[in-house]
Amino acid sequence: MSKKKEATTCYHCGDLCDPIEIFSDEKSFCCNGCKTVYEIFSENDLTCYYDLQSAPGTTPSEISGKYDFLENQDIVKKLLEFDDGKHQIITFYIPTIHCSSCIWVLENLNKLQASVTTSQVNFPKKTVRITFKSDDLSLKQLVLLMSSIGYEPYISLEDYTSGKKSIDRQLIYKLGVAGFAFGNIMFLSFPEYFEVSEFWLDRYKLVFRWIMLLFSIPVVFYSGWDYFVSAYKGLRSKILNIDVPIALGISVLFLRSVAEVVFDLGSGFFDSLTGLIFFLLIGKYFQQRTYSFLSFERDYKSYFPIAVTRIDTYKKEESVQVYEIMKGDRLLIRNDELIPVDGILISGNALIDYSFVTGEAAAVQKISGDKLYAGGKQLSGVIEIEALRSVEQSYLTQLWGNEAFKENKVQAFNSLIDSISKRFTIIVLAIAFFSTAFWLYSDSTKALNVFTAVLIIACPCAIALATPFTLGNMLRILGQQNFYLKNANVIERIAKITTIVFDKTGTITTNKKSVINYEGEFLSEQEETLLFNLVRASNHPLSRQLYDTLSVKEIIKFDTFEEVIGKGIEASYKGISIKVGSAKYVNYKGEQNTLQTSVYLQIDEKYKGCFNFQNTYREGLNEVFEGLKSNSKIAILSGDNEGERVRLTSLLPKETTLLFQQNPQQKLDFVKDLQQKGERVMMIGDGLNDAGALAQSDVGIVVSENINVFSPACDGILDATHFSSLPSYLNVSKKSLKIIKWSFVFSFIYNITGLYFAVTGNLLPVIAAILMPLSSISIVVFTTIATGYEGKMLRKN
Amino acid sequence: MSIIYLLLAISIVIAIGFFIVFIISVKKGQYDDVYTPSIRMLFDDELVKETKQTNTTKTEKLN
Known part of the structure; x- marks a missing residue:
């Protein structure tokens, strides 16, 4: 922790050049790996890499033997995207892609290896697609080349089983069709808006109308088809979802417009119809665009x-x-x-x-x-x-x-919009029938007109837009705060949480730092120097941690040094021997706390003391619990032993459930148990051991030290540095729901205004054409401003 | 005034032409990654400066 060493940073990767510093070309490097990468680049005229961004590189890792499996042709075949015997194409996922220099060097791979024809980086997804000549370069050689410059591809079992991935571009096509038709129809209906009774326009009116009709057909039957499908599915399972009134609105709009054109009664509502579908699809698109570089579906x-x-x-x-x-x-x-x-x-x-x-x-x-x-x-x-x-x-x-793992959380959740749309649909239908009945009685020629007008104007376009825009915006705001959610629906589910279950190790404790306290005899300056040098020479995780906490001493060279793998390390210097390791290794027979991780020290065959490793809890843990306990119950599950129980209890609110030595299945069962008691559970975990509980919970959140490293299937990934903001994230989710409710109120006002025209039988196409986009746009503006304000408040905290 | 039929036909043909171009560009993957090209564009100059090699065109040949 106390790194006071004044060290230069590596020219390649920007890490501290500590404890060793290597020079080449008057530049300093932290390790041989970085130096080699630099040399490869400078030999091949690629030093521009360092001009684009300072210290852009990553240290290459040791990989000998790791990729031997790429000699197995069956495996290679599964990984390749394309292979015609001469050229092969493969897409690699490279977690280390992080800056513009990475893009530059990866797209210039052909300067390092002429057999690479093209390479194209997709930065948001951190992938590179490489075409290469398979006669001159094997896949294994390619992977080794990339690893040697610090861009080691991540190849896992998933790549083997998933097969070819196809990208779903349906929504963009649908949006394109709707936008195209909407624009053209607006042009064609311009004369109608101004009701110009000019001779020529009157004469060609019919042509214009028929063209509009033709344009609207693909919009209804292609772009808007999903709404019919969804409404049908909803009705079949006896749910009045929001798509039911939308589908109803679309079909009535279309049928009435067609009837008006065919029987030459009026101009129809083609502009409103296509505009409606276009706006709805924009909302969908907006909500769908999330984080392509994260995956929430991993197993x-x-x-x-x-x-x-x-x-x-x-x-x-x-x-x-x-x-x-x-x-x-x-x-x-x-x-x-x-x-x-x-x-x-x-x-x-x-x-x-x-x-x-x-x-x-x-x-x-x-x-x-x-x-x-x-x-x-x-x-x-x-x-x-x-x-x-x-x-x-x-x-x-x-x-x-x-x-x-098979359950679909989105379907199981009864969202706010579903419950509102149910009542909404019933009310709209009631108004439609009552007003029709009234007109049938007073002026039966207008009855059909009124009936369709009510259904048209009541189409809940604005309601349907409020949710995607509010939640989509919130999703992005939270993303900027390093809280990445899988989809917009998760925000709604977060707002309804009643119990929060935490995993211990890695979730509320950090992996990186641990507190080490020393128990034993006082160490002299010389003894401390010996200890410092001994742990410096070892790569064992505990040695590294211990090394990081010791104060810097002079560097000495041992006469003998030995590392007994799994037991400890020993060395001697000018006749003094030093041993660090397990209790058995240093022959310590005294009292031991088996629940704690300890390292024992012996100097000159004499037991000196031991270092106890303790978990460090994340900063702000207390505030997190304080912030959460008012709204929800808290529980902690740990796979660890009970060594930390006393410390943990002192940190937690009183009613917290604390369970130790839980295996993955027990964690899952615990969550399930809570759910059966009617709780809505949020599980916060970090590793595969929590995977079951994360999947079972209503919302599973993974806390991650490095979001590019894999995390198990979940609904959201929280960057560990923002752990303390968790309560405010939950709070803002609740506020988003409030914003949606307010938008509903506004859109109801529009609907009521429109209904007035509809019920009285005066709905002119131009009123519909103004009212519908106006309500949609004002809802979009309102939600954007409101969520933007919430985002600003969040950043301030 | 029957010229209006011709004008309408032309305008619609042009509009549909653009629409087809849009569909083709989506199919080619232009909308799959809307971020990287914005950075890649900045590198083209440096490539010319650094080497004599012709700039590799990074269009995808296969879909």
Whole structure:
């Protein structure tokens, strides 16, 4: 934590050049990786990369052997988008794309490798689409090339199973058709608006009207078709959704207009009709545009590798697709690789990080013969395991068989607009029938006219627009505040939450920092120097954390140094020996707190003390709980042991439920249980171990230290730096609903004004043509201003 | 005054022509990524300055 070192920053990636600094070309680099990338770029005339943005690069990671599976042609075939034997096209997802320099260098790949024909970056999606000559360059070589310059593609099991992705452009086409027809019809109906009774215009009126009729046909039957489908589906399941009055309005508008043109009674309402559909589609489009660089639908497949190394009976290594792993197969798991199936450890030093599965922060040591579960990440060296189950039957992956993952939260939720539209439709129909009945009695020639006019004017265009525009805007405002929601519907669901369930590790605690306190004898200056140098030399996660908290000392060179993987490190300097590691490793026999992660220190064969690692809670945690407890109940579930119970209880409001050692299934069941008691549950978690609970909850939010790193399927992703703003985000969601309700009030006023004309039998096309767009536009303006104001208040806080 | 039929026909043909161009541009993926081209545009100059190679046209050939 206390990095007071005055260090230069790396020319390539901008990180601190610490503890080592490497020079090349009078520029400093933090590691050899960065230096190599710089050299590749400068050799190939690509140094412009550094002019566009300062320190744009990312450090390349070690990848030897990782991509051997790309030699397997079956896997390659699945990944390629196009292959004609000579040219191949592939789209890579590259999480490290982050600035304009990235775009520039990736689109100039052909300068590094002539066999790359074209490469095109999609920045919002962080993908690059590469066409290359397959005779000269294999996919594996391409991936290695990209990794060497710090743009390692992320290839996961998901890419293998999902197959070809097609982009849905339906809405843009529909919007185009509606806009095109709307514009032309407006032109053609201009003479009618001014009621110019000029001879020539009168003569050609009919031609104009017929052309308008022709233009409106694709709008109704193509652009507006979804509303009919949705209304029909709603009626069949006996729900009067908002699309019922819309579909009714559209069909009545169309039929009456056609009748007027065919029987030469009037000009029809083609302008209002096409305008209505155009505006509705704009609302839809506005709501649909969300964050293409985030995915809210991930399951274990996006975490799992495509292939692993299998060792056959003749000790030969081969890459196999993970679905082909069978019980009894021997697998080789390299450093930093994920274990894809449940298995038994055969040989090697296993230090497994189960944070994905259980949320337990500290890695666990396993010995030969121990059972290993799928989803664990190997942290120290190579191990060999024997598979016990196939991928789908493994402990972790079975979770996805739960029906919570099949449920559609949007459909299950009864939104505000649904409940309003139900009453609305009934009232409109009642008015239509009553006024028709009245006119039938007093002037029957006008009855049909009035009936259709009521249905036309009451078409809830403004109501239908209020929700997408308010929520769509709010979605963007929250996005600017680093709270990314899956879709607009989530905001409505957030506003109705009654219970909030938190995961502990990684959610309310940070992964990055931990507080370490020292218990034991006082350390002299010399001893501290030894300790500093010892942990500096080790790459173990605990050593790195300890190193970060120690104050900087002089750098010395040890006479001997040894790292016993999984146990500890020891070294000697001028006859003084120092040992840091587990209690067993330093022969400490005293009292131990098994619930805590500790590292023990021994100098000159004498036990000195131990360092206890404690979780750090996120900043502002107290305020978050304070802010939330007034409106909702709070519960905390943890996969960890009870070591932190006392500390946690002191932080939490009194009625909080606290549960420890919860496995993923138990978390899911806990949420389900609450829901059965009538609570609306928001689950806030961070990893795959919460995936079940996130899917089961009404709203599942993932807290993420780095939003580009994968998070499990959820309804929203919250950037960890904004964790303390959570209560105000919930608050603003509630306010959005209020804005929608106000918009409803306004649109009712318009509807009533229009109804006056309709019921009295005086609805002229020009009034409809003014009133309908006016109401729509004023609602759009109102919601934009209101949400903008809320956004401003949010930023101030 | 029957010229109005011709004028109408022409105007509609032109409008439909533009509409077809729009459909083609959507099909080619112009609307899939509306952000990157705005940055890419700024690089074209630098490419010419840096190298003698012709500017690679980044149109998608296959859909």
